[in-house]
Amino acid sequence: MEPIPNEILLRPRFRQSLQKSKELALDNFIQAEKKPYILKRIDDHIIIKFNNQQAHLWSPQLHLEFIEEDASSCEVHGLFGPSPPVWTFFMFLHFGVATLFIVLGIWAYTNISLERAYGLQLGLMIMMVVLWIVLYIFGRLGKRKGRPQMHELHSFMQKALK
Numbered sequence: 001m002e003p004i005p006n007e008i009l010l011r012p013r014f015r016q017s018l019q020k021s022k023e024l025a026l027d028n029f030i031q032a033e034k035k036p037y038i039l040k041r042i043d044d045h046i047i048i049k050f051n052n053q054q055a056h057l058w059s060p061q062l063h064l065e066f067i068e069e070d071a072s073s074c075e076v077h078g079l080f081g082p083s084p085p086v087w088t089f090f091m092f093l094h095f096g097v098a099t100l101f102i103v104l105g106i107w108a109y110t111n112i113s114l115e116r117a118y119g120l121q122l123g124l125m126i127m128m129v130v131l132w133i134v135l136y137i138f139g140r141l142g143k144r145k146g147r148p149q150m151h152e153l154h155s156f157m158q159k160a161l162k
Contacts (some may be wrong), residue, residue, distance in 0.1 A: 010082040011081045012150075018161060022066045022074040025161060029064075032160040037153075048153055049083065056103070057086060060147040080150050082142075093135055101128040 018025055022044065028045050029039060040047045049061035065077040079111040101141060110120035 008109045011079060014078045016078070016087075016161075018074050019072065020074065021072060022068040023146055025066055025076070029160050032156075033046075036154060048156065050149060054149075056145070058142040058147045060082065060150045060153060062147075062150075062157060064157065076161070080153070082146070091138060092133070094132070097128050097132050097135065101125055101132075103105075104128065125135060 009077055026041065026044070026046065030041065030049075031100045032039075035086045036051050038049050038051050043123045046066075047061060048064070049055070050059045051062065059082075060080050061083055063079045063081065067077065082090075104121050104125045108118045111118040111121060
């Protein structure tokens with residue numbers, strides 16, 4: 001497996017082949033020293049996140065899926081991402097800003113067609129663009145704050161799989 005690059009993608013993914021059975025790899029996680037992590041196992045999936053004392057708003061989590069190739073090997077598919085409530089909230093905000101932008105655009109077009117004043121609508125559309133940029137910057141800052149914990153999760157995964 002290649003190391004995680006310094007530039008973290010939005011939701012980085014990776015694959016790693018293991019020369020051990022799927023059940024043995026899953027058992028390695030269950031028996032691993034879990035402090036300060038919380039592990040949840042659901043069938044062939046393991047979700048690793050930080051406990052409440054270590055977690056902050058931008059703490060990432062690692063979702064691992066173990067896929068059996070044959071009796072003595074498996075492949076791990078990993079996905080880093082923000083906690084589901086944070087991800088859902090950010091997507092809701094982005095969707096809301098985009099929806100308002102479209103509604104204001106329709107309203108502005110209607111006023112232009114009717115030869116009415118449309119400065120308010122254009123001003124609000126510009127505010128939506130600025131708000132989207134602020135949300136983007138806020139998300140990038142949060143991702144930067146969560147980067148060290150993402151590397152910790154990756155190290156924990158590597159240690160548990162050895």
